[in-house]
Amino acid sequence: MAETTKANKLKPYEYFRHLLERLPKHGKSEDLSYNDQLLPWSETLPECYC
Numbered sequence: 001m002a003e004t005t006k007a008n009k010l011k012p013y014e015y016f017r018h019l020l021e022r023l024p025k026h027g028k029s030e031d032l033s034y035n036d037q038l039l040p041w042s043e044t045l046p047e048c049y050c
Helices: 002-007 012-026
Strands: none
Touching (some): 002 012
């Protein structure tokens, strides 16, 4: 996962912090549509992770 983050020109620490902040907000929701927004190649990630 860290290598994929680096391959997508993201800062690993910032990206993982983002994931750990966002994932708990979705709880045990059965709707997994938010997953695509959290992937390292997502265009919806904030630019500060680059």
